[in-house]
Amino acid sequence: MKPRVLALFTLSAMAMGSSALFAAVAPPVPNDVSAPPANALRTRTGLATVVLAKGKGTAYPSSRALVKVHYTGWTTDGEMFDSSSERGRPVTLPLDRVLAGWREGLQLMVVGEKRRLWIPEELAYAGMPGKPAGMLVFDVELLGIEEPPAPPPVPEDVASPPMDAIITKSRLASKVLEAGTGSSHPTKKSQVTVHYTGWTTDGRMFDSSITRGKPATFPLNRVIPGWTEGLQLMVKGETRRFWIPQKLAYKGQEGAPKGMLVFDVTLLDFE
Numbered sequence: 001m002k003p004r005v006l007a008l009f010t011l012s013a014m015a016m017g018s019s020a021l022f023a024a025v026a027p028p029v030p031n032d033v034s035a036p037p038a039n040a041l042r043t044r045t046g047l048a049t050v051v052l053a054k055g056k057g058t059a060y061p062s063s064r065a066l067v068k069v070h071y072t073g074w075t076t077d078g079e080m081f082d083s084s085s086e087r088g089r090p091v092t093l094p095l096d097r098v099l100a101g102w103r104e105g106l107q108l109m110v111v112g113e114k115r116r117l118w119i120p121e122e123l124a125y126a127g128m129p130g131k132p133a134g135m136l137v138f139d140v141e142l143l144g145i146e147e148p149p150a151p152p153p154v155p156e157d158v159a160s161p162p163m164d165a166i167i168t169k170s171r172l173a174s175k176v177l178e179a180g181t182g183s184s185h186p187t188k189k190s191q192v193t194v195h196y197t198g199w200t201t202d203g204r205m206f207d208s209s210i211t212r213g214k215p216a217t218f219p220l221n222r223v224i225p226g227w228t229e230g231l232q233l234m235v236k237g238e239t240r241r242f243w244i245p246q247k248l249a250y251k252g253q254e255g256a257p258k259g260m261l262v263f264d265v266t267l268l269d270f271e
Contacts, residue, residue: 026086029078033137036118041108047101048118052139055113061095061145064211067106068092068144074137081132090143099124099136106142114141151211154203158262161243166233172226173243177264180238186220186270188228193217193269199262206257215268224249231267239266 036048043049061067070090072083084091095103101119109115117138125131161173186192195215197208209216220228226244234240242263250256 027072033074033078034076046120047104050116052116053114055110057111060107063095064148065095066092066146070141072139075132076135109142111142148211149213151205152197158199158203159201171245172229175241177241178239180235182235186231188221190220190270192220194265194267196263196265200257201260234267236267
């Protein structure tokens with residue numbers, strides 16, 4: 001068997017993991033692999049789809065959902081380049097980390113449905129070197145949907161610290177939203193476990209452990225200075241809002257959020 005190109009995911013290692021189990025028989029090449037048939041549903045973006053088997057659900061995945069699927073992908077000349085069906089194991093992946101054509105197509109589906117997708121190159125790899133070129137064809141079966149928690153609302157005081165905020169000598173501002181228990185505080189050498197959400201001062205959320213559904217654990221001396229200083233003010237169980245000036249945040253670092261940053265942080269544990 002010649003090597004397959006693992007081509008579906010932008011972060012394939014996270015989505016797929018390692019796999020060594022292969023089925024004896026590959027899925028057959030579709031008769032209409034070269035072009036969508038006349039009865040295909042076509043969207044404004046150029047994606048074409050045909051329902052191969054109806055599903056039983058009524059809910060559609062959002063663009064942020066985790067979806068569990070079986071799939072097989074071909075180029076329009078009938079070459080199969082990737083298949084979870086051939087491996088005999090479905091995959092679970094986040095829809096915001098896949099090809100644009102997959103993200104659009106899966107949102108048309110319900111659990112139990114099987115659909116064929118003809119994805120134009122601009123919604124696939126757009127000529128990326130080393131990736132399958134041209135239109136790609138996928139048979140996809142949607143096995144399950146897991147929606148992430150809704151993002152927390154933007155704080156009303158996100159633009160600047162309120163009058164009752166505590167401001168330190170470094171100009172870090174904070175306000176206790178919910179009191180914790182105990183009297184012990186982390187040190188800068190502590191490892192902390194937290195839930196948090198971060199916004200820019202115009203209300204744009206750029207990161208959240210809550211929407212991922214999993215708290216974060218990290219050493220307090222390896223984060224931005226505003227976090228290192230601010231978390232040492234907290235006790236276990238406390239939720240606090242921080243307004244972190246740029247000099248205590250990413251200091252204008254390229255690719256990172258700029259300006260003052262606002263975080264809501266719940267200290268779950270530390271050691």
